[in-house]
Amino acid sequence: MSLDRVLALHQRGLDALNRGRPLLGARALRAGLKLVPADEPAMAVRLLNSLAAAEAALGNTERGFALLDEAEAKATPATRGLLLQQRGLLLVLVGRMGDALTCLDQAIPLLRRERTVLARTLLNRAMLHQIAGRVTPALADLDRCERLGRELELPRLVAKAIHGRGSCELLAGNIPAALRDFDSARALYEKYADGMLAVVAVERARALLAAGLHRDAATELDFALDAFPRIRMDQEHAEAQLTRAHAALAADDLAAARTWANRAEGRFRRRGNETWAAVAAATRVRAEFAAGKRLGAVATHAAVLAERLGKLGLDNDAEAAGLVAARAYIQRDDLAAARDHIRTRSGSKSLLETRLMRHLALAELGAAAGDRTATFTHARAGLAALRDHRSRIGSLDLRTSTTVLGRELATAGLTAALDHGGPAEVFGWLERSRAQAFRFEPVRPPADSATVEAVAELRQLAHQVRVAELGGRPDPEARRRCAQLEREIRARGWQAEGTGVHDTEASFANVRAALGTDTVMISYASAHGRLCALVVTSQRARLVRLGSLATVSESLAKLHSDLNALCGRTLPTALDRVIRTSVGRQVAALTSELVAPLRPLIGDSDVVVVPTGSLSSVPWNLLPDMAGRPVTVSPSASTWLARRGTSLASPTRWLLVAGPDLAHAHDEVRQLAKVYGDGAVLMGPNATVHSTLTALDGCTTAHFATHGHHERENVLFSRLDLIDGPLMAYDIHQLHAAPTHVVLSSCDVGRTVVRSGDEILGFTAALLYSGTKTVVSSVASVDDDAAVGVMTAYHRGLVNGLPPARALADATTTQPLMPFVCFGSS
Structure with a gap:
């Protein structure tokens, strides 16, 4: 009877661990150890082995290793594989990845009769392969793990295998596939392991960051960060804090990025995980570089971290830290030191973000050295890599958001063209740096039954909200449900994969030929907060420097406000006069900034406007120079020419x-x-x-x-x-x-x-x-x-x-x- 009770407590502890509830698991396992019979050493080994995992999940890794040492003294040939796999897992948690892989490689052949433990060990080895960037062996282990999980009817393990596959797809750059797997895993976790929902939320956040959706990533992370203290998953909590730092960095919230990175580093150090602590420190240094202060200290610290991360086996992180050092040295005009920290080529395991950063550093180095050819070459190569990445994405939402990943590359190329290039060069960089999503073949959003039902419910509720508002009886609950459905439909759309088909940008010569003799194209651009206009006709092209983008945006916002105030209303005479006077003032300001300097070039021609930023909302026909004149607004010259x-x-x-x-x-x-x-x-x-x-x-x-x-x-x-x-x-x-x-x-x-x-x-x-x-x-x-x-x-x-x-x-x-x-x- 006592052994039956011990077995039940062991199973309860394992179930709690698999649900992401290590505190509950540890309590059950300790209770089992107190009851284990003296003549059952194998049972004691199993309990100690599982308790070691629970203690590690709670942040007590030293206690976990001590429990494994205690178990080793009682080990039998049948339990040796169990202890090796658990030791490997604890070694992962303290950042000793090479030693961990050795333990798991030794354990797997010994676990043929322990099929459940074998499946979990395959899952953990896949994680090690993934961390090292070895996607193919990771996917092989995950497929084998998923098959075992389905044969053994272990849905939590199946969920974790699918979760791991999503992580590998993310590493390989296939964001739609990664999000599909994360959503599939989340559906299983909701039924069988709700404690893992916070973990998969962090993974989804990483995928969304890779797609440039930092706000959506922050929403996922805030959910996870709220959950981790309750479920006592300390390592995962620290990883979520680190990812939150990345989200803040993507949002240009540099103070928040430093704060989150510091919190993550402190938590990793308390766990004794110096590997992850070094990654967190490198993230903080990136935020310090972006702030543009104390660049000498930033360069030195980043260089030290690059060397340290390399010794820890984190090649991608080491390269990224070295590139931060290089960019800091470039800003300090120490070009020789910068060159020393830029690799000849990116490593085979380098992520897209790191490859783009390398091209950016080389483009900036070319600009600092007065080598425009190098600047253009590397900016163009980086944008081409981003284009290939974007071609795998079907969702328009993701296609437009991923542009942020190449923002600095596009700026580097365009700035060099504006400073030193001719009209043709400027035109080329304008077309490379704007409205790229139009160049990809449209992909219809998923039309699965769940999405169709969600759209139908959203349409019905949105109508209900509208009727309630018109009747003066707002329905806040229906509005909240609408927002939730919109998020769900949007997220499902992210799973659509692209066709890989894309168009090349229009050539300068072809656009000039298409303009004919009676049309002029005005392509607006901004650099360093200043506007300029490239005016192109069939006969000539000229770049004209204009005023401040901020000034234009302010006038435009006031104009919109005035127009909205006048619309469909009978206002008191005095107020109507004031608003119309303001309209005239804003129209005059916009004319002065955007059109007046171009009058000699546009004459009485028809106009095609390619706007930038807030200029997409200019009511052009309200400007006197444009009134009565055919004006067409197009996202890019390439789009205009194609249509x-x-x-x-x-x-x-x-x-x-x-x-x-x-x-x-x-x-x-x-x-x-x-x-x-x-x-x-x-x-x-x-x-x-x-x-x-x-x-x-x-x-x-x-x-x-x-x-x-x-x-x-x-x-x-x-x-x-x-x-x-x-x-x-x-x-x-x-x-x-x-x-x-x-x-x-x-x-x-x-x-x-x-x-x-x-x-x-x-x-x-x-x-x-x-x-x-x-x-x-x-x-x-x-x-x-x-x-x-x-x-x-x-x-x-x-x-x-x-x-x-x-x-x-x-x-x-x-x-x-x-x-x-x-x-x-x-």
Whole structure:
């Protein structure tokens, strides 16, 4: 009876450990040791072995080794493999990876009869291979572990094997596959090992950081950091703190990065893990370098850490620390010392981030030495590596976010071109450094049953929230559930893999040839906070230095505020006068900064604008120089040129949609129906999401007179209101064939969120990414009453054969405060 009790306590302890509850596990195992019979040494060995694991998980690694030494004195041939595998695991926790691998290699042949322990040992050896960058043997061990776990009906072990596979995919740079595995593991952990949810959250955060999504990574980490103190997983807690430092570093929150790195280093040192402590110290040094202070000390410390990390076998971390030292030396003009810390080539186990940093250091070294060729060569090579990485990603969200990984490389190349290059060189670097996501073949988001159900629930709840708001009865619970569903749908989208297909950027010669004699392209750029404009015609090109980007952004923000205040309201005369005066002042300021210096170059030509940053939301037709002139705004010259070959022609399949709760929507659609004749008109109960998407797929021209909402914090869910719920930007990516031309005549759904590298997101952007040639939409609130006449005139122009930009310029001449913009290619 006593042995049965001991066996039960041992099993309870193992179950608690496998659920990520080491404190509970240790209590059960200690109780079992007190009851183990003297004539059962093998049972005592097993209990001591498991208790060693629990103590280590609680941060008591010295106690864990002592327990293993005690067990060794009682070991039998049948239990030797058990002790070797456990010692290997504890050696991992103190950073002795080589010794750990030796123990596990010796243990595995001895564990053939201990199939459960064998499976766990394969899992641990896979982790060691992964840490050393040996992905192939790691995946082999994980596959064998997963097979054993399924045969033995051990779902927690299966979850850990899938979790480990995700870590290997992340190491190999396959972020979509990694996120798929992490989500699969998380689903199993929720059922069988809830204590592991915090661990997989840290792994997901690392994947999201590798994709440039530092805010989403921080959300995952904050969940994990809140959980670890309760479940007493000390090593994992320290790793989460270190990853949180990386997230803060990616967000340019350097003080927070140093704080988190210090906390992680302290926790690792208390555990006796000098290897991980050195990695944490290197992270803190990266934050100190980014702060730009005491660069001499930073360079010295980084160089010392590089040598130390190399001796510890962490080749990638050693290279990265050496590159920090090199970049610090470059800033101190000690180029000889910098060269000493840049390897001839990156190691075979170097991560993408490290390879990009090496190219950046060499580009900066070239700039400091006056070698523009080296700067351009290495900046171009780094961006090419990032492009290849991005081509494996299908999610537009991830494609646009990964640009941040090459931000400094793009800046290095563009700055060198702006300082010393000619127009052709500047043009090339502008095209390499902006709107790269447009160059990849669109991939439809996953349409699995769970995603379809989540989208359906989101649409129904969003409609419920809208109705409640209009009735003056907000529904905060429904709103919270909507936010949760948006996060889930967005996360599932991250799992889509790319096709690897991408287009090359347009050549300077081809763009000039396409401009013809009557069109000028103005490509805006910023460097060191200052704006410039590359003005290109078929005959000449010139770079013009402009003013401060901050000044322009401030004027633009004030203009948007004024336009929104005037929209659809009857204001007191005095207030109306004040706001209109402010509008005039901001328009004058924008004209002075953005257009006036370019007047001699643009003459009376049509204009194609390629904006940067906040300039994506400029209502160009409000500026006197642009009023009445065809103006087309495109994310890049390459995008403009690629779409230019698509003929808009006469609308042969057209769609007119009137949404609910918009006073003039039905009148507007009826007026347009008279312009077009027979076609698809959706109004009232017929204007559903399903019927609209069905008619929209592949149509020539679509016009939406509906309320729209620009969601700045979650732009994939910017939306148009229809009778049964919202049509979201997310839905646009599901279309098989994008409409050729779309008009959004209400609200401000022309606004975008601009990510690093001038990557844009929003409802208008979703249409352009999906292949729509031209989108006409507003970048500020629209007076719906006045919009009816403007839109009727606009569509008459289209039917009469005018290009969209020309038709819009003509239609808005009588309504000077109509902030419509023609996006794409006209």
